[in-house]
Amino acid sequence: MNDNLLNIKLEFAKTAVKMAGEFLKSHLHDELEITEKSRFDDLVTNLDKAVQNQIVSKIGERFPKDFILAEEDGVRHDISDGNVWVLDPIDGTTNFIVQRDHFAVMLAYYENGVGKIGVILDVMTDNLYWGNGAETFKNEIKLSLVARPLRQSLIGVNSYMYRTNAGGLLDLSRESLGVRMLGSAGIEFVAILDGKIWGYFSNLSPWDYAAGAILLAPFGYVTTQLDGSALDFDGRQMMMTVPEGQLSEIRKFIK
């Protein structure tokens, strides 16, 4: 695809995500309709679905030949097939429900499995992180990021993987200054972009990591399964986002 159309799609994505953020803030104090998905602590709200429907409709109007892979309602196009938008309408739904804070809207765009556009909005801070895989911006500022050494860093972790030492995560964490659990992949990714955490280990679905992987790529970060193999953009998988330059250190612990 030519760069011009890619720029158009990037601007479209930024606008769609910002509008979703405004919509969510305007409904922030509504009484939510909350539905349990797999179990009592796996929740979805009417607003997750409303945001997804809004953005899916906009994509369909503007780019009718493109495909969609999204969190709600089983919208699951194969990432390797053509032009695919990957959407998480509210990432951190539990934070959204309980805290009305610390949640994100995430949208990514892939062509035949190759990441081209990533956008994450930290809704309550109004900070929009966006990029094309070569450069990443926070609002109008181009970001730079050099990962700290592990021993001077904090790590974002999934609670289950941390406490069960999945893949050696607890062992790795002992080489750091500590772990943080923020409850939203999007908020963890932007914490890495802001230099506040060094890396992130979790058990995620494609819409949780599709945008973050693109936004961190310019800084030498890799987003893979724990053993280094590629994520499949299909089911949930244990994953990590870490500085590639520190992989030899990481590999002493993470298998």
Next chain:
Amino acid sequence: MNDNLLNIKLEFAKTAVKMAGEFLKSHLHDELEITEKSRFDDLVTNLDKAVQNQIVSKIGERFPKDFILAEEDGVRHDISDGNVWVLDPIDGTTNFIVQRDHFAVMLAYYENGVGKIGVILDVMTDNLYWGNGAETFKNEIKLSLVARPLRQSLIGVNSYMYRTNAGGLLDLSRESLGVRMLGSAGIEFVAILDGKIWGYFSNLSPWDYAAGAILLAPFGYVTTQLDGSALDFDGRQMMMTVPEGQLSEIRKFIK
């Protein structure tokens, strides 16, 4: 002590903490002098010590007969003896060092072991939480807080206690919507005050919980050891801050 003097001390405490916050923000991008205390991940900076010295000096000038219990440099007066100020100059020092965010200044005042004044400043949001044990304010707004049911809540936890199920904490967490780890007792306490987390379980020193216990008391929260006995305001102890009205539920898990 008469109420008038207590009000004077409350205003003094608010002003001292706000000035400390301004000082820290004005030095936010300084190169820090970082010293290891007990081990590589137990750190103190020159700014922790500078803030402590500033506030201790002010207390000494203004209330020369009062005593001090503070984090740095072994300033450890017995809480049960007379008028005692309890100070944590930077709570969340690791967050301060790594993130330059998510840290607090905390100051409390006790008379013969009874909490009279609590002040917590979330430095980077500029939100000042303060109260006298009967009422708690966030800046100029009087707070109200009704704890959610555990099953609709998030819990702030210490990473070690969570992963080792200390006192039954992991078991309790399974009855909630999940756990969060923020890396600062002060930031956890104000998250409870803001309704974002339901309770907090950690392994803390007196300066970590002295102010928070006072600020949460008006809302029926108790701050105790895990078995319900009183904290000793001396060494580190495993503690919890939870809604007293839900203790029968909590006691099914926490021993």
